[in-house]
Amino acid sequence: MQQQTKDTDARRQWMGVLAKSDESHVVQLWAGLSDLPAWEYLRRPEVGLVMVRGRMGGDGGPFNLGEMTVTRCSVRLQNGVVGHAWVAGRSARHAEMAAIADALMQDGDWRARVGEKLLAPLQSKLADDRGRAERKAAATRVDFFTMVRGED
Amino acid sequence: MNALAPQTGLLPGFNDPVADSQKMFRAVLEAMSRPGTIVTAPVLPVAPQPLNPVAAALILALADYETPLWLDPAARQPAAIDYVRFHCGCPLVEAPDQAGFALVTDAKSMPPLSAFHLGSDEYPDRSTTVIVQVPHLDGGEAWRLKGPGIRDQAILAAGQLPSAFKAWVQDNHALFPRGVDLLFAAPGQLAGLPRSTLLEG
Numbered sequence: 001m002q003q004q005t006k007d008t009d010a011r012r013q014w015m016g017v018l019a020k021s022d023e024s025h026v027v028q029l030w031a032g033l034s035d036l037p038a039w040e041y042l043r044r045p046e047v048g049l050v051m052v053r054g055r056m057g058g059d060g061g062p063f064n065l066g067e068m069t070v071t072r073c074s075v076r077l078q079n080g081v082v083g084h085a086w087v088a089g090r091s092a093r094h095a096e097m098a099a100i101a102d103a104l105m106q107d108g109d110w111r112a113r114v115g116e117k118l119l120a121p122l123q124s125k126l127a128d129d130r131g132r133a134e135r136k137a138a139a140t141r142v143d144f145f146t147m148v149r150g151e152d
Numbered sequence: 153m154n155a156l157a158p159q160t161g162l163l164p165g166f167n168d169p170v171a172d173s174q175k176m177f178r179a180v181l182e183a184m185s186r187p188g189t190i191v192t193a194p195v196l197p198v199a200p201q202p203l204n205p206v207a208a209a210l211i212l213a214l215a216d217y218e219t220p221l222w223l224d225p226a227a228r229q230p231a232a233i234d235y236v237r238f239h240c241g242c243p244l245v246e247a248p249d250q251a252g253f254a255l256v257t258d259a260k261s262m263p264p265l266s267a268f269h270l271g272s273d274e275y276p277d278r279s280t281t282v283i284v285q286v287p288h289l290d291g292g293e294a295w296r297l298k299g300p301g302i303r304d305q306a307i308l309a310a311g312q313l314p315s316a317f318k319a320w321v322q323d324n325h326a327l328f329p330r331g332v333d334l335l336f337a338a339p340g341q342l343a344g345l346p347r348s349t350l351l352e353g
Contacts, residue, residue, distance in 0.1 A: 042164045042238070074238075080161035 014105050014119050018098035019087045021122040026097050029118050037110075039100055042074040042082065045092035071095040077103045163198050163231075165212050165239040172197075176213035183335065183344035188297045188306030190289050190341050200231035202257045206337040207285045208235070214281070215240040215253050222251035222268075222280070226258035254282045259313050265320040268332045276329040279347075286310045289338045293318070299349040308343060310336045321351050 018026070047069060054065045072086045073095035083103025087095045101118055104110040166172035175194040183191045199208035215221050221242045223232065236242060245251050249269045256262045262284070271279030286292075292311035295318065324331040324347055331347035 040164055042162050044167075044169070046169075074162075076161060076164070082162050 011102070011105070014115075015085065015098070015102055017119055017123050017126060018085060018101055020126060022125075023089065023091045023094040025122060025125060026094060026118075029121055030097055032117050033114065036100065036104075038078045039075045039103065042076050043072070045071050045073040045095045047071050047090045047092075050086075073099040075099045075103055077107065079107070081107050162234055162238055163200050165235075166195060166197055166209075169212075172209075173213040176209050179342060180210065180213070180335065180344070183342050184301075184333065184346050185344075186301045186306075187299065187344055187346055187349040188302065188308040190343050193340055193342055196340065200235040201229060202226055203232055203235075203255070204285055204337060204339055206340065206342050207255060207257065207283055210283050210335060210337055210342070211236055211253070211255060212239055215242040217241045217243070219252035220245045220250055222246075222248045222254040224254075224256045224258055224262060226261070227255055248280065251280045252278075254280050256282060256284045259284050259286060259317075262314060264316070265324045265332050265334075270324075270327060270332060271330045273330065276331075279330060279332050281333045281335065283335045283337055284310075284313070285337045287312055287338065289336060289341055289343050295321075296352040297345070297349050298352055301346075302349070305352075308336075308345065310338070310343070318351060321345065325350055 048071075049067045050070050052065045052068050053062050055062050068088065069090050070086050070088060071090055071092060071094065072084070073092070074082065074084045075096070076082050077100075081103045083099045083101070083106070085095050085098035085102055087098050101114055104114045105119070172195045179191045179194055183189060193206045193209060195209055196205040197208050197212065199205045203211075211221070215236065217240075219242050221236060221240070222245050223236070233244065236244070242253075248254055248263055248267045251269060254268055265282065268280035268282055269278065271277065288311045290309045290311075292309040292313065294307050294309040297306040297308055321334070328347055333347055334345040336343045336345070
């Protein structure tokens with residue numbers, strides 16, 4: 001059970017990285033993977049909308065933040081491993097690559113290679129981008145404070 | 153296709169889901185509006201055991217998240233269950249009388265037609281549509297069909313059905329406007345037998 005949770009967490013993490021990365025960056029790194037196994041579509045890429053929900057402060061009541069465009073795709077490798085992807089945006093190619101990568105990451109023979117050549121660079125790029133955005137926001141930060149006016 | 157283990161894991165559905173579903177739906181319309189006519193299936197996807205490709209195509213085209221599906225015990229195998237869950241997203245029900253669609257892969261041991269949802273007088277359209285998988289559509293006991301969509305008479309001779317099947321269809325017709333509609337899925341072909349069709353001799 002513990003192992004299963006760990007696997008699910010790991011998969012959730014790499015699916016998130018694949019989904020949020022820039023398509024151009026994925027394409028660029030994809031070129032570095034060679035001799036990929038044969039695969040076929042289980043579900044061809046299709047574009048749709050999902051409702052993004054949020055919770056104020058992380059523990060408030062859930063509310064609908066808004067809809068976003070996603071593309072989903074599912075593939076099956078030659079050996080029967082199934083990969084799924086839901087990626088942001090409307091790129092069929094991105095969804096397809098993400099689904100294949102998800103399948104490869106579940107395959108013992110491929111995991112290390114795809115993790116090193118694809119996932120690691122994508123993840124560090126996402127972390128860099130996030131760090132940059134955070135620094136930019138921090139530079140304009142204003143601390144509000146109010147003096148007690150002692151009126152009552 | 154993977155030659156080593158064609159049945160492992162999930163199987164792909166329609167190649168082009170929108171166009172293929174529409175072609176299949178058109179075939180169902182043709183079969184239902186001209187009862188007894190043998191219609192050639194326009195698309196044949198790879199089907200999980202024990203479904204035949206036509207039965208699989210019918211499920212892919214018709215079932216979705218709003219249509220509870222009943223699988224007969226013979227069809228309740230992981231491959232088939234995963235297939236319909238993934239491609240159709242339809243709820244699977246245990247009781248045949250709760251189903252919008254029912255799939256019978258082993259006709260010999262199927263429940264009587266009265267066990268399915270027969271619709272109500274207010275909503276006769278809510279009855280179950282039963283898909284019966286048969287080995288062939290000719291060579292069985294020949295039934296003469298009469299009713300809407302048939303000019304003089306039509307002959308249907310679906311194979312390997314339970315001996316009581318004919319009586320079930322006659323009882324089903326007597327319930328009109330309630331009653332189930334039947335679709336026969338044979339290899340490469342389908343035929344319809346709606347509740348409005350009368351069976352003679």
